[in-house]
Amino acid sequence: MASPELEIKNLCHYYHGKKILDIPYFQVSQGECLVIIGPNGAGKSTLLRIASLLEKPAEGEIFFRGTKVTAQNELAFRRRLVYLLDRPLFFRGKVKDNLLYGLKIRGVSKKEQAERLEEISELFHLHSLLESEPQELSAGEKQRVNLARALIIKPDLLLLDEPFASLDLNLKDEIMAEFQAIRKKRAQTTVMVTHNREEAFFLAERLAVLIAGEIKQTGPPEEILSLPHSVEIASLLGHESLVEGSVVGQQNGLLQVAAGSNYIYAFGSAERGEKVKVVFRPEEVILAEEKPQTSVRNWFYGQVVEIKPMDRMVFVSLDCGFRLKACLTKTALEELKVAPGKSFWAGVKASSLSARLSTAKKAEKDSDEN
Amino acid sequence: MAQGLSAGEILNIVRLTLFVSGLATLLAFLLALPVAFFLYFRHFPGRKIIISLINTGMGLPPVVVGLMVALFLWRSGPLGSLKLMYTPAAMVIAQIILAWPIIAGLSLAAFEQVNPELLLQARALGASRFQLALTLGREARLGEISGIIAAFGAVISEVGAVMMVGGNIKGQTRVLTTAILQETRIGNFHLALLLALILLAISLAINLMLTSWQQKGLRTWPRPSWK
Numbered sequence: 001m002a003s004p005e006l007e008i009k010n011l012c013h014y015y016h017g018k019k020i021l022d023i024p025y026f027q028v029s030q031g032e033c034l035v036i037i038g039p040n041g042a043g044k045s046t047l048l049r050i051a052s053l054l055e056k057p058a059e060g061e062i063f064f065r066g067t068k069v070t071a072q073n074e075l076a077f078r079r080r081l082v083y084l085l086d087r088p089l090f091f092r093g094k095v096k097d098n099l100l101y102g103l104k105i106r107g108v109s110k111k112e113q114a115e116r117l118e119e120i121s122e123l124f125h126l127h128s129l130l131e132s133e134p135q136e137l138s139a140g141e142k143q144r145v146n147l148a149r150a151l152i153i154k155p156d157l158l159l160l161d162e163p164f165a166s167l168d169l170n171l172k173d174e175i176m177a178e179f180q181a182i183r184k185k186r187a188q189t190t191v192m193v194t195h196n197r198e199e200a201f202f203l204a205e206r207l208a209v210l211i212a213g214e215i216k217q218t219g220p221p222e223e224i225l226s227l228p229h230s231v232e233i234a235s236l237l238g239h240e241s242l243v244e245g246s247v248v249g250q251q252n253g254l255l256q257v258a259a260g261s262n263y264i265y266a267f268g269s270a271e272r273g274e275k276v277k278v279v280f281r282p283e284e285v286i287l288a289e290e291k292p293q294t295s296v297r298n299w300f301y302g303q304v305v306e307i308k309p310m311d312r313m314v315f316v317s318l319d320c321g322f323r324l325k326a327c328l329t330k331t332a333l334e335e336l337k338v339a340p341g342k343s344f345w346a347g348v349k350a351s352s353l354s355a356r357l358s359t360a361k362k363a364e365k366d367s368d369e370n
Numbered sequence: 371m372a373q374g375l376s377a378g379e380i381l382n383i384v385r386l387t388l389f390v391s392g393l394a395t396l397l398a399f400l401l402a403l404p405v406a407f408f409l410y411f412r413h414f415p416g417r418k419i420i421i422s423l424i425n426t427g428m429g430l431p432p433v434v435v436g437l438m439v440a441l442f443l444w445r446s447g448p449l450g451s452l453k454l455m456y457t458p459a460a461m462v463i464a465q466i467i468l469a470w471p472i473i474a475g476l477s478l479a480a481f482e483q484v485n486p487e488l489l490l491q492a493r494a495l496g497a498s499r500f501q502l503a504l505t506l507g508r509e510a511r512l513g514e515i516s517g518i519i520a521a522f523g524a525v526i527s528e529v530g531a532v533m534m535v536g537g538n539i540k541g542q543t544r545v546l547t548t549a550i551l552q553e554t555r556i557g558n559f560h561l562a563l564l565l566a567l568i569l570l571a572i573s574l575a576i577n578l579m580l581t582s583w584q585q586k587g588l589r590t591w592p593r594p595s596w597k
Binding site for chain 2: 101106150
């Protein structure tokens with residue numbers, strides 16, 4: 001495993017005398033995308049600001065690549081990272097000036113400024129916006145410029161506070177995909193906080209669950225989703241099933257994804273051979289004893305491994321080569337005589353599934369690193 | 371041509387007026403900014419009192435300032451040995467004291483208007499302390515230039531302080547305001563009126579320059595209509 005870019009040890013932080021963060025150990029590996037998920041008020045933003053060296057923790061030590069941060073080297077370390085606030089705020093001047101801010105501050109030569117500006121404008125499709133004032137931009141453009149002005153710096157560590165929260169759904173998909181592709185290409189070490197499950201599932205290579213100032217569980221999102229340590233974590237993350245596979249075919253935007261011995265049909269934009277993640281919502285999974293003739297594209301056969309009653313509904317987990325959760329009413333459960341060990345067909349419409357590029361595997365370092 | 375002063379003499383008066391008030395405004399600006407930055411970034415007990423004193427200072431009566439400076443520079447005063455009384459230097463000192471609180475007070479008010487989260491973002495993009503202050507200064511440019519405009523307008527038009535510490539010595543410390551006073555006192559209304567027009571024209575010209583600097587690069591996106 002890659003060595004840690006950032007380590008935080010014995011962190012305690014207080015607000016108005018109340019302990020809001022208590023984290024004995026926290027680390028971010030080089031090249032990974034770590035997503036911190038937690039409910040509002042869990043201390044996500046505070047943790048991020050402490051990791052960004054913008055706020056001093058009451059107790060605790062911070063290390064970058066093994067070197068402890070002190071008052072003397074703080075600025076040098078702060079310049080190796082970039083932190084973006086939860087909404088894009090711009091300086092007076094044009095988009096171009098805002099993009100170059102971080103480079104100017106670091107004393108980067110004019111020639112290199114121009115090269116990097118060109119490169120980042122290309123990546124984020126910003127050429128037509130460079131001479132505009134940031135206030136003239138739409139919400140999506142603003143967020144693209146915001147991400148671009150962080151990535152232009154090529155920081156060792158990028159810290160993002162709810163970067164996609166203010167965007168509507170279509171825009172969010174588009175900008176997340178754009179960001180994801182660049183992040184992957186550059187193997188950009190990233191820490192992101194969010195309270196949005198979908199964002200977390202798709203972007204995270206590793207997920208950390210922060211509840212009431214404590215990190216309750218860390219691991220790959222698939223693992224935490226299928227084996228949450230507590231009911232608290234389960235209810236925070238929901239009951240979605242997350243499956244990873246590779247694209248083997250594509251037609252009219254409908255992807256054929258191979259996952260184990262199954263094929264999953266889902267919508268998304270990805271090329272043949274690319275790894276994608278597919279999220280199944282349990283409310284959209286139906287169970288049947290025989291495979292019926294319907295328009296539903298996805299049918300998986302699997303054995304019931306777990307039955308969990310919750311409120312008026314029951315969650316049934318099937319092992320179909322991957323773990324798939326279905327949500328049934330109690331009546332349906334009785335009528336179908338669902339019991340552990342029995343096998344069922346689980347069906348999901350392709351139109352209720354979306355596949356997104358995953359970063360979990362093969363982070364290719366390529367030409368633009370040099 | 372008006373009697374009493376030659377064209378050359380008028381030109382000298384204009385030159386001295388611009389020199390004294392311009393230099394005083396510039397020096398006041400350089401002395402006021404660090405204090406405004408300090409008051410913005412540092413919170414300490416007594417900060418509000420200092421800000422109130424500065425705000426009060428924006429309306430200091432020029433004669434009172436003239437008196438204070440005169441007391442210090444008088445031959446037997448604490449700084450009497452510098453022999454600055456009745457020199458342009460004394461006039462610059464008095465006008466700095468008049469201009470300084472205006473620039474410091476208005477700049478600080480302009481700083482407070484800048485979104486503090488924007489400054490946090492500047493730090494998060496790697497700004498050092500000094501670069502943070504520069505960024506703040508740039509964001510608050512509009513208000514700072516308003517301070518310069520107000521201060522320059524106040525000192526070029528005041529007569530009390532320059533009269534007291536300059537003495538209105540012909541060819542040495544006579545500026546437009548004291549010259550107008552002098553000419554009016556001896557009934558030379560034509561010349562007084564001419565000098566007054568020159569003073570107004572200079573004020574207008576300088577303010578045009580400062581205003582176009584102030585409005586340069588100002589956000590131009592559509593503003594709400596006035597209906």
